[in-house]
Amino acid sequence: MFILSELSDLVRIPPHTFNIPIQHSITDELNKKFSNKVISNLGLVVTIWDLLDIKDGLLKPGDGGSYVEVQFRCIVWKPFIGEILVGWVSDCSPEGIKVRLDFFDEIFIPRSYIFENCEFKPVEKAWVWKPDDDNEFFIDINEKIRFRIEEEIFVNIKPKSSNEASGLEEPSNKAPPYALLASCQTDGMGCLSWWE
C-alpha cells in the first residue's frame, strides 16, 4: 500500500534554476534524489506529494548554489505485514517462488510459507499444490498470484568502492536494499484463477 511520509532535507538549488519558481526547482531536485529509491527502514519512494515548508536559503562560500531546508511529504510504497497483494511469478526454485510487481522485483515466498501439500517439480520448474488426491494446481512462471506480506528486510547498502564503480571488480554484495517475504498459505491465496 502507498503511504504518505513526512521528511525534511537540505536541498541545493543549482544557480541555473534561479529563474524558475523555487517550489519547482525544489520539487525537481527532490525527485532527482529520492524517486525510485529505497529509504532504509521506510520503503520505496515513488515521488513528492507536496511541500510543507521552505526555509530561507543559505549560501556557502565558493558555491553558487543556495541551500534550502525543506519539509515535504512523499508517496512511499511500503506494504504492511498482512497486506494482500497480487503479482506475477517470475521464478520458481526448490527454495520457493519469486514474485515481481511492475515496479518492484524483490518479493520472495520461501518454501515454508507455501501451502502444506505443495511440492516442487523440477521437470516442469513449477510448484504444484495438491489440496486432495484428485486435484493438482500448478504455479507456473508468469502466472498471476495473490500473496500475503509476512516480513520486510532492509539491508544497508554501502557505497560502491572505486574499483567496483569503474567495473574492475564485481560488486561483492548484491543483496537488494529492500526485500519482502510473503506467504501463500490460506484460502484465497495462490493463483487468481483457482478462486474464481
Added chain:
Amino acid sequence: MKILEERQSFLSNYEVEQHLKDIKRKYNWTFNEKDEEELQKDKRKNKKRFDACGVNLEVITRDVLAYLRNGPPSIIDTTSNFKELGIFLNQFELMKVEKLQIINTLPRSMVILYSLVEECDQRFSEEICESIIEKIDQLFPLEETEEAEDQDQEEAEDEDQEDGQDDDNME
C-alpha cells in the same frame, strides 16, 4: 535527511494513480503509442518532454502506472463512484486499512473478502459481506472476465465482442 513522520496517512491506489497521471500530463511524458497520439491532440503549445526531475521519476511513474492499470482500481473511473464506495464502507466497523484494501482490491468473491478482512466470519454476518460484494459489482460492473485480462490484447478484444453479442441477445 530526517524522517519526521514515517506514516502520516495511507493513500489508496486511486489517489496515487491520479497524482502520477497529473505528473505525466504536466511533464508531457509518453510511454506508449496511445500516449503519443493523445499528446498530438492536446492543444497546449508547450509539448516539450520535461526532464529536469531526473529519469528515475519517469521510470517509476511508468512502472507504477502500469501496475495500477493492470490492477482492479483502474475500473474506478470517477471520483464520485470512489467516494460512494468509501461512504458505503464507512457504515461497517471496518479498520481503515481494511477499507482501503477493499477499495484497492475490489473483491468479487467471498473468499477474497475473507482474506482481506481479519476474522471476517466472526465480525460480520454473511449478509453484510454479500452486500459489500453486491455494492462493488453494482458500482463497478466487470466488463470482461479475468481470464481475458490474462490473455493477450487481441483475445481480450474478441471476448469483448462476444460479451456484447450476449448482451444483445438478452435484450
